[in-house]
Amino acid sequence: MKTLRPTSTALRSYLQRVPLFAQCPEEDLDRVTGVAMLLQFERGEHGFHAGEKATRLDALVSGGAQIYRTLPDGSAKTLHLFSPPALLAEAAVFMGFPFPASCQFTEESLTLSFRREHLIELVERDPAFAWRLIGQLYRKLHEFTDMIASHGQKNAVSRVASYLLGFVRSARPEAPGAPACVTLPAPKKDIANYLGIRPESLSRTFAQLERAGAILVEGQSIRILQAEYLENILLDSDPAES
Amino acid sequence: MKTLRPTSTALRSYLQRVPLFAQCPEEDLDRVTGVAMLLQFERGEHGFHAGEKATRLDALVSGGAQIYRTLPDGSAKTLHLFSPPALLAEAAVFMGFPFPASCQFTEESLTLSFRREHLIELVERDPAFAWRLIGQLYRKLHEFTDMIASHGQKNAVSRVASYLLGFVRSARPEAPGAPACVTLPAPKKDIANYLGIRPESLSRTFAQLERAGAILVEGQSIRILQAEYLENILLDSDPAES
């Protein structure tokens, strides 16, 4: 981890992309800019470990990160894959609790970080900030809801289809007919872990969807040729029917 | 759904068992008691449906409820199984958003319910209340985290063991050596759905654990004879080893 020394205006432009701060009044932004730090992490480095007391809030502004938990048998389960902009473990930080899971950067990353006490001060000064925070937590709860529902899908193909469509839906003010292009937020082995399947199964599933002409895999980026095909997989496990 | 007319003191005693209100100052409790309703739901009845605007907060005080989502293919996935006392969809209510999932009572149940506007008023009057709310959301997030990690477990036996141990750990100020007794919060088919397996698989898994002498199944209640055995399943998929 390295602490960078950016200009104040650079900090400010990063700050405006972070969900929780985006709608803050100018006055708060000024105050926050003064206490923000810009940190750099290398690929594989940890942001925090499960059990540590939360004292700092990291906002991912570039790169990628994953939240994972170590299971009793020693293996790791990825709970969340983050692409910027994203807040990492905001709930634990605000409550001052130990982190319930660990955070590792899947690529070289930059975070905008704040010490806990500064944030608490901010909440107490601005009641609307508390509501924004609650809104963020709601959003995260909602994401987990989606994730658990996805994991409920019977077979690997459905889970992968569901995962890919998640990207198509979220980032799409573009041409509706054009083939959307998705860049995976982490190496495929991590994606597989997140989806609850083995890397081999993910590979086979991609190959299968590629043979069907639904997608085109080019390293870490995937072109969605027939979103319709993927949707049919979710509707019924036989996409050829419709 | 039926609206009951309990005495004010009865309401008050229910209220004190609800997490969010338990630590409220007397003054707030008085105010809340005045606007609380006691509702009765029959088994199978819905508390709310996905997509409806959240206007009322239900706190489960007796019975049981499940939160589920309908998947694209028409099947339902149980996201949460609640035993009293529990808050149902508090985040959606406070944010005034549509419910992201549906709520159905798995047994005849009683809820202590509040209209949204009354709660908003309460938050604005008492800033500490907002923190309690954030704490609740944190707890729920944490639960989801556990749940996703559990679902990551490879085989059905591990998931069931993990599920059972969850009860043992949470409700256990009792004798450490004595066999703990768990009452399932819903019919087995719903438990199976929640665990992401088929009812048949759950049945077989229970039978298997019973043959091993780890548990004793008596209808909806399960006696844990060897918690140690279950823990070993999680440590390594071969409990006989240790």
Added chain:
DNA sequence: CGCGAAGTTGAAAGTTTTCAACGAGGGTGG
């Protein structure tokens, strides 16, 4: 008493995991 839902059990079918081998890419050191 009898119906219907819930639960149990068996056997076959279908998926995923596991194990193993191999190829491609990136980074390091000679």
Added chain:
DNA sequence: CCACCCTCGTTGAAAACTTTCAACTTCGCG
């Protein structure tokens, strides 16, 4: 600059597991 090594990804075949389908039992309730 190239050889080497290690990780990641891919592919095949066998093993393990869960689901599916079907029949049967149990339980609760009208």
